[in-house]
Each structure stands twice: as C-alpha cells, then as structure tokens.
Amino acid sequence: MAQTGALGDKIFRAVLLLAATSILLIVAGIFVMMVQNAMPTIGRFGIGFLFGSEWKPAQEEFGALPFIYGTLVSSVLALIISVPISLGIAIFLVEQAPKGIAKPIAFMVELLAAIPSVVYGLWGIFVLAPFIREYLGPVLQGYLGFIPLFQGRVTGIGMLTGGIILALMITPIITAVVRDVLEAVPTTQREAALALGATKWETTTIVLGNAASGIAGAVVLGLGRAIGETMAVTMVIGNSPQISASLFEPANTIASLLAANFAEATDRTYLSALIEIGLVLFLVTFVVNAFAKILVMGVASRNGKAA
Amino acid sequence: MTSLTAICAAFVTGLLLLIIGYIAIRGFSSINFQFLTDTPKPVGEGGGIGNSILGSAMMTLLAAVIGLPVGIAAGVYLAEYGRNWYGNTIRFVADTLIGIPSIIIGIFIYTLVVLPMGRQSGLAGGLALAVIMIPIVARTTEEMIKLVPSSMREGALALGAPQWRVSWNIVLPAAASGIATGAMLAIARVTGETAPLLFTALNSRFYNYYLDQPMSSLTVQIFNYATGPFEVEHAMAWAATLILVGTILIINVLVRTVTKRRY
Amino acid sequence: MENKIRVSNLNFFYGKAQALYDISLEVPEREVIAFIGPSGCGKSTFLRTLNRMNDTIPIARVAGDVIIDGENIYAPGTDVVALRRKVGMVFQKSNPFPKSIFENVAYGIRINGIHTSKTDLNERVEKALHDAALWNEVKDRLNTSAFGLSGGQQQRLCIARALAVQPEVILMDEPASALDPIATQKIEELVVELKRDYTIVIVTHNMHQASRVSDRTAFFMLGKLIEYNKTEKMFQNPDDRMTEDYITGRFG
Incomplete structure (x- = not known):
C-alpha cells in the first residue's frame, strides 16, 4: 500500500535537496573554477609564487609575498585594536548594562555592520586619513618615533589607516559573537561565583574563562573578515606592493590587489596570477572560518545551546 | 573596570553617529532632483x-529572484530534513561560505559567466549577488523555521497531512514574517556590495535596461567618484552614499523594529 | 461489543531506554477509555503509538502489534497518513494553526479532499464547530485569527479540526490540563457527547475526570499497564493494590 502523499513528499524533498546541494556546488565550483583558471601560473611558477617579493605584471614577474604580508599585518593590526574594544562592549552589554541601555547600544553596534564597505572607504579617505595625517600620526611619531614601526613620512594613506578601518569594521562581528558566547554561559555559574563572595568583576572573569574558546572563535572569525575585507582597505591602504617596517607607509593586501587590478587584466598570464592569489585568499579564509566555527560550536554545545 | 567597558560601548556608538552624521551633512548639500535622475x-x-x-535596483532584484527561492528552499531542507551528516555538512559549508570574501565570489562569476560571454554584464553582477545571498538566506530561514513550535507541526500531522503539506502550508506560513525579515536584511546587505560587481557588472555611463550589457551600480559609482581626483566628484560620492546608506539603514531599522514575534 | 483497537505485547524504546513494557489491551468501539498514572509512566507515549505520532522521533522504536479495525498499523507498507486521518488527535496544549478559525477547521478537509464543493466545505466546517460546541461562540468571526480565541475555545477549535476529517478514533492527550475549571467542564461534557459517534482514548492526570467521562480506565506505572478495568469497578474496588494506592492518593 502506497503512502498517501508519497509522491508529493518525494518531489518536495527532491526540490529542497537540490537547493541545499547548490550551496555545496557553489563552494566546489569556486574551487574548481579558480584552480582551472590559475593553472597557467601555478604550472609556471610553482610554490615560488608565494615567496617572490617582486610584482611586475609587465615583466611577467609575479611574487605574492608583499600582498600576503600586507594582508597579515593589516589584519593583525585590526585585531589588536578591535579585540579589546569588542570584548569591552560585549562584557558591558551582557554583564553590566541594564536592559534599557544594552538593547539600543547592541542595535547600534549591529547597524555598524550594515554599513557597506565602500562607505567606510569613503569615510576613511576623507575623514580618517586627514585625521591621521594631521593629528594621530605626528603624535605617535613624537612619542614612539624611535621604533621603526612609526618612522617615515605620514601621508594618512597606508597600513595604519587600513588597520584602523578594518578594526572598525570587524568590531560589530566580534562583539556579536562574544555576546552570544557570554549569554550561553549559564546564569548558575555567575550565581555560584557570587555566592562564594566573588565581586562582580571577579565573577565576570570566571564567565570569561568559561567562554574562552568561544571568544577565541570570535577573534578568529574577525580575523577571517579582516583578511577578506576589500573595498575600504583598497581605498585607504595606498595599493603599493612593498614590504615596509613602517605602518605609515602604503602597502597592499590580496583583496585590494584584486579589486584594483582585476578589471584591467586582459593578459592571460596576468589574469591567471591574479586568480591564483585569489585562490590563496579563498583557501585561507575558508580554513580560518571553518576553524572559527568549530571553536564557537564547542562552547555552544558544552552549554547545551545550538550554535 | 565597568567604566572602561562603558567607554568602549560609548566610543563605538559615538563613531557610528559620527559616520552617519558626516554622511548626512556632506550628502545633503549636493543632492537635488537632477542628480538623482541624470547620468554621469x-x-x-x-x-x-x-x-x-x-542598475543597483535591477541587479539586486535579479539576485533576489534567484537567491531568495534557492536560499529559502535550502533553509527549509536544513530545518526539516537536515538532522543528518549531509545536513550538518551543508550547514557547515554555508556558514563558511558566508565568511568568504565577496571579491572571491566576483572572481568565481567572472570565470563562470564573464569569460564565456566575452563581456561584463548586469547578469553576471546579479548572479554574483545571488550567490552571496543564498547561504545567508538559507541559514536565517532555518533558524526561523526552528522557532515554529513543534506542536503546530504535530497538529497538522495528526490530521493526516503528508510531510510536504505540513512544511508547505503550516510551517512556512508560520515562519513567514521571520523569513521575510531575513530576506530584507539579505537584500540590504547585497545592495551595499561593491567588490563582487567591480569586474562582473563593471560600470556604465548610460541608462542600461539590458542584462547582457555592463551595468552601473551605486556602490561602484561611489568607489569611482571617491577615488577620482576632482572635488566635484567627491561631493557626488557623498551624495550617492547618502542615498545608499539611507536605503540600507532604513531597511535595517524598519525590519528590526516592525517585526514582532508571534510566539 | 466489537473491539476497535487491539494492542498486544507492545514494547517501546527511546534509543536504548525502554519506555513501555509488554502492553496488551483492547478498546471497544464507541467507548471512552481513560489512561491514568503518575507523570512519566508512559501513558502519553502509549497514546502516541496508536496513531504512530512517535514516528517523528528518530530514535523511537516499537515492537509488538497495534491492530485497528483488523489491520496492524505497524505492518510494513502501512499508510501512516491515512492512519492518522482515521485516528485523530487532540494535544495537551491547544495548537491552532496561524490561520483564521474557518481555515483551521477547513485545513484537514482540504488536504484530505473530503469536500465535494465550496458549499459542502462550509457545511462541514459548520458541523464540526457545532459538534465541538463552539459554533455559537465563533459563528460571527469565522475569518478572524484563531489566536484571538481563549484557551478553552482554542482547544475546542482543535477538537473541531480533528472532527472535521471524520476520524473513527480520537486520541486526547490531557486535553484540559491547561484550562480553567469551566473550560474543563465544557470539554468533559463534549467528550461524553462525542462517544455516540467516536471511540475516544483520553490521557488524564486528573482521576476525577477519568471517573466522570470514561467507561474503562487503564492505570499505568513505570511503563507497565498495572490494571485495566471498567471505570466503575476500578474506582470502587480495584483488583490491584497499587491501583488502590494511587487512586486513594497514597502516592503519585
């Protein structure tokens, strides 16, 4: 005897399955298409592509190192600035602020994530860069100028500006995840600590300890975003493929390189080189995001909540 | 320590207000009717x-027409049939795809659509935005469906409804307002995307109604104006930004304040 | 009288944990059977084996036979959807759909394709609402949301919804546990009324309710059926010592 509605069930399920599978196909497609189109330079330059420090498309010389360096340094800079601030906001929202204040602030921080990248870039060029050139740069140089990081000419366009803009952009993401992670820590833990005579702040440190791997996940997630962030960085970092110790000097990231040059790359080898460096970016962000997800999932499941 | 965390919160919210305020002041001074209708x-x-x-409207619409049905269907799959290894795999890959830089999606569509077609097009731009939408919509849809009480599902099953009927005319309508919220936020998100359009849709100086031709977008135009050398172009960048950010923030604020939870 | 449902040696497992042990019992047609017992005794689990509602739980497993109208509902190839149409269910917490009052009742009629015309559909909805003693309270607002009804009204709407698909058996899982005394009384009167046309199995934690509405009562404890008897006999002179202890309130 056939099940009533069995045919409908089958068709319905098949359609949904197809849609869900499209997500796998997209990711597989990204990988396959990029590998295929990067084949010319993968074959020609091999692993040396990653370590070459000269990028001269006209001479068919492609070394990805300056971009990898720029991506790493700007991302780490962003984390150094953003993580303490994000943690502060999340702790304030979950552990300290009364509901009436926490809600609107959480909402505003979320709005920060809704502003498009290109708008941050615009703001970076016309507000942040002049601010760094006129005020922040000279002050830093005045006090810390003996460190190579803060030497050189301050134009306002360069690594530091890129890092600051990135920090601003990843703050809402890190804050949101840390908030979720802190909220997943059971109230009973806080009560247990308070009942032992711990102060409010000591209690918070216990909560933070409990949420440590989730917070690490949030930081890694922020790193993933910073690595891949494109427009805003492109607009303020100066797009110069050099490795310089100074944070005031212009630099370049993988994503910025792609944004600024891809449209003009008509030459087959040049295009292949750009796609290959894009492939590096894809693989790195994929792994970083997967790692972040695993870290965050750990905390959520330990406390009996779905991620 | 409390004052320190409060300062962090105040600092960042202050920055948001500063950014929005600056956009409003700079933007308003160069907006007029002609600016909104004319071509460059x-x-x-x-x-x-x-x-x-x-162009932005057309490509976002195309993305929504493709991305919403596929994303919602994928989300329904994850919620209704996804409690197995395959569902877990898709969930994991979707979350990871959400975090992949949108410029990579641009390269993907470039190799898939632009190279075979031989030119950039609104179609390629819209497709890139659709790819960005699908995993976002899928995950929010799944979350919204999971909020539908299982008692409602059981009520329909007990009446002799086949599984697909339960999903289609009980669970989906019950989750509809939540799914619509997620869809609107996804639309707002792709409206602000620039990187995936740079070399898929490119840009155009003219009104273009055909999807097989290069197409202008607000975001790419802002990028071009902002990085150009002329003061008048910078002013136009601010004015265009006011339109873009205004649209996106209005969608965000409306959707988040208007939607009510029914259960 | 003929037996509508015959259960023999039914065992039920959640994964490795056994929830029901060797249950055997027979339910005569057009009677009300009450299941009583302390929380967690398995009475609701047992009820849900009668329309295979436990199928929705992936780790659930059933061994034994449940025979309704001569057919074993656990036989391979059983049409579960058709079974659930024949064996309706009313849940502990009222669960109307997010639709209008009319559409709630019409839903089961529509999906099962019972009606012949628009007028027929209207008549069936009206009859079901009459039978559930709700018609007079809602006839002027059939197109308003079902969420606007009171708790008791919502539960009667769910009963009307179940009646509309013309089941033969109605399973009720503590249908009045979330209701106030007046609403509870209405549901109880309704159960007695419905007995004329339907076989009813009702789970209740309220022993007075069991004695008021049922013809027979089954007492469960720790997943075992302790005693199954005529309600009158059960409440006046039970065979089993444990039943007596439970009924007189010595535990539970």
Missing part, C-alpha cells in the same frame, strides 16, 4: 547617478 557627465558639467540607482 564629464567633470564640470554636472551629471547624476540615475543610471546607477537603476
């Missing part, structure tokens, strides 16, 4: 962003 002109002859607004 050589420097000094005025011009506007009418074609960019149209």
